[in-house]
Amino acid sequence: MRKHFFWISSLILLGLGSCKSLVEKGDNQFLSGQYQYAISTFGQILQEDSTNLKANQVVAESYRLSNRIEKAAPYYKQVVEQEPDFNNFFFLGQSLKAQQNNQAAVEAFEKAKTYTSDEALLARVQREIESIKLAEGIANYWPNHVLVNFKELNTPGADYAPVTSENFFYFTSARQASGIYPATGTPYTKLFRTRAEGLRVDVGAVQTLPEFKNEEGLNQAAMAISPDGNTIIYARGNSNSSKDLPEVALFASYFRGAGFTQPIWMPVNEDENWWNSTPAFSSDGAELYFASNRPGGYGGIDLYKATKLANGDFGNAVNLGPTINTPGNELFPRPTPDGKLFFASDGHPGYGKLDLFVAEKNDSGAQVIKNLGQNFNSKDDDFGIFFTEYPKVGFISSNREGGVGDDDIYFFEDKTPKPKIVNVLLNVFAKEKKDNGTDAAISQARIVLYGSDNKQQGGDFSNTNGRVRFTIAPESDYTIIASKNGYFSKSVPFTTKGKTPDPASLIQEVTNVTLDTTIYLDQLILEKAIVLENIYYDLDKAEIRSDAEVELDKLVKLLQDNPSIRIELSSHTDARSSDAYNLDLSQRRAQSAVDYIVSKGISADRLVAKGYGESQLIIKDAQTEEEHQVNRRTEFKVIEIKE
CATH class of the missing domain: 3.30.1330.60 (OmpA-like domain)
Structure with missing residues (x-):
């Protein structure tokens, strides 16, 4: 996932002479952001000496900086034995946490606390410890949503960040790669699309993005399409060329009659040395959400929001605040029409690395963060949620175990069992008692049904048998009013509570229940005692x-x-x-x-x-x-x- 677009700024690539030692070569690779090459170079040293401090440090940091911190644990363990300090124990704790080795992670975090008196650092360590404890009690946000690997679409490389627009399915993939990204040793990614309707995606017609041409030798990553389909914004960066931009940035392409324009660098990036990625539009297209490492945030990567200006650009970005953003990383925002914000984070209590969360208002109006739970999240990266039918159907991305390749696209559906339907038919009979004690039907009596909210649910005149029929709900209270000229009007309560079967006990999808009640009316005669x-x-x-x-x-x-x-x-x-x-x-x-x-x-x-x-x-x-x-x-x- 992020290893395709979530990197510390690449420094200027230093020329490597053939005479340089492995240490010099590996150092230059590390400093230039070629983390996978550095891992390989220093790995040769570790084969000869597994305790080499320099080699363990660089390999551990290379895995951490390329978002593979779970692989850094054995190297940090070697480092803390020889050079125990706050950072090394803290990163060891994070790597063990990413492996879900929670007990060992807490021990490492507690050890880190002994190497600092800085209140901010101590607070950050305590947050990590508390998040491990809180993760044990996470409930599934949608208990009946089921996640399925989209095996027909995924490849051995990276496939992630799908969005849909106007019956097209867009996503990022390493298929048809044009080179290797040296930070991870994985292929560069491009943007693709195919026909789709909901979850039905034409996997046989996948093509590179036709709206504009993918560039070679860099990563084209997560994209967003405006609600009207006329604007495409995507993340682009990680180029090997020293002439290109030094950092991942947001680019925009606009539909202009005959087609889409060539992508241009967006002013919302503000600084070419800031990392900006994972864009998403609000449901009305008036706001742009994205992730950035710009100064003034609360951690590594924060979520921001910018509002569209009169000229079509997006104005100065506003940080979404410390309830959503953490000292960790928040990415892939997804605002929904009901005011909620879904996003990925490794800073809130979760199961490992990136988890999917939702920010929503509680009953008192305060914003709260909830983990989507184990039916969405794993110990690996889970991110990039997109809804095709909110909140029941959509896609996410994950590099969890058991997938087809690197990052895979998964689809989800709400599999909540359909409730058994109980139709209640109520026969109301209007009658009168005769002097001889027999009952007589009253025809043309007006019979009206009211719900517990005092709103009329129906009404009709009784037939020759004195009957009116209503369709009513189980476990509900009603009032029935019967009237006719020459009779006293009468209102009587009626309830279906306890009169219908428990839907959980039913086998059939639909069960009809018929209930009867009789209202006796008395004749209204002046001066009759x-x-x-x-x-x-x-x-x-x-x-x-x-x-x-x-x-x-x-x-x-x-x-x-x-x-x-x-x-x-x-x-x-x-x-x-x-x-x-x-x-x-x-x-x-x-x-x-x-x-x-x-x-x-x-x-x-x-x-x-x-x-x-x-x-x-x-x-x-x-x-x-x-x-x-x-x-x-x-x-x-x-x-x-x-x-």
Whole structure:
């Protein structure tokens, strides 16, 4: 991955005379950034003397500076035995961490702390130790995403950093190489494209980038294409020529009617000696994200953002700050339309070298960083995420074990099992009770269904069987309101909670469940008395008892469901006391019932309290207690229906 574009500035290549010793030759190779050649040269010395300090130092540093720090561990071990200091123990710890030899890495970091009193260095070591501990508790960000090596596309060389645009698939590859990059000993890379639709890539039609010509003898690396397809920005550098730019920089090519222009160096680079790479556009194309080692950052490589100016260039870059950037390296930014930023880092807690992370806002609005987890990350480099269908489908790059070659392209898909569907059909029947005790269907009753949010979910008129059918959701609460002229309207609660099977227990993809409920409506007849059952008072008392409250609450509900009616609430006694006493007692009881109903929110002007005493006996010559109870009753009748 980064070994194709992530290098310390190359110094001027010194001419090597044939008479120079291996040490002089290797030194010059190292100083000129030809790390792989330096490793080979000093390797010859180590074959004769495995403890040679100079050779171990140069080989260890060459592996570290060419992003192969995991291979540097045995050489740093030799170095710290002979020259123990902070840097050597710190880099040994990093190399062991990259191997996921965490216990040994922590021991090396702890040793490094004993060789410095610098607060900044101590803080950096402690961050490395804490990141190892934190990595042990990482959860998968998307537990059901599955990563697959795109074997048909990958080659034994490097293939990485794919992006898609307008049904084309673009990527960087070492296929058709034009020379060897001396820092790593691997082939230079070029830009390629082929036809694609989502994850369906035409691997048989891969061609070098047709928009402009790849240059020979240098690395053309990660690229970005603007949302409108009219701008291509890519990283270019690592040339062997002393006449070329000394560092990796961003170049841009623009579509101008007949085709794309020749790439030009972008002003956002600012300084030709600064390393700039891994560009990405925001979803609206107004911002450019990229990685840079320019001064003033928080570590080796930081992420920056620049905003497009009126002339089409991108303005001064702004560092994304210490929450995202670390003393390590952050690369391959990928902003998404929902405000998240995906990126690769070796500075946040992870599994080894570069891991994939996301920066997002938590519930309090603070930005937090999350590792994508083990289904995306490995102990090796994992980077360059690109979504073809956010967040479910896309690509990443990785040089993890088991791949086809060097860096490989992987695709991922969300394999979350489709939830079993439960369709709930609710039959609501509108009926009335006849005097003979039988049920009769009410046709043309208006039946309306409301959700728990009080929003109407549906409504219709009942058919000749009194039925209306609704499709509703499992584990949900509803309210059903039934109404018809000549009847009291009624609202009743209905729930599907506990009435449908657990989807996890189902085998079929779709299960239909039918539920029935019946709403009984009472006829609304002016001046017709309706007895309220179970309204009892203590002897010679008018206060409402708790058992009577239950029945009065039903009347409250009826008044709420029928806001246009006005009622008289009447109380009747038996004939066992004087007329005057019974009339006064019944009036007080009727008024107590009305007062209770008003306390529940019903307007007083909708209620009339009337005590009839013993003047309207149902059984005039009552003898038994049961007959007296029939006469002692509370009734209501509708006395007015407002239009």
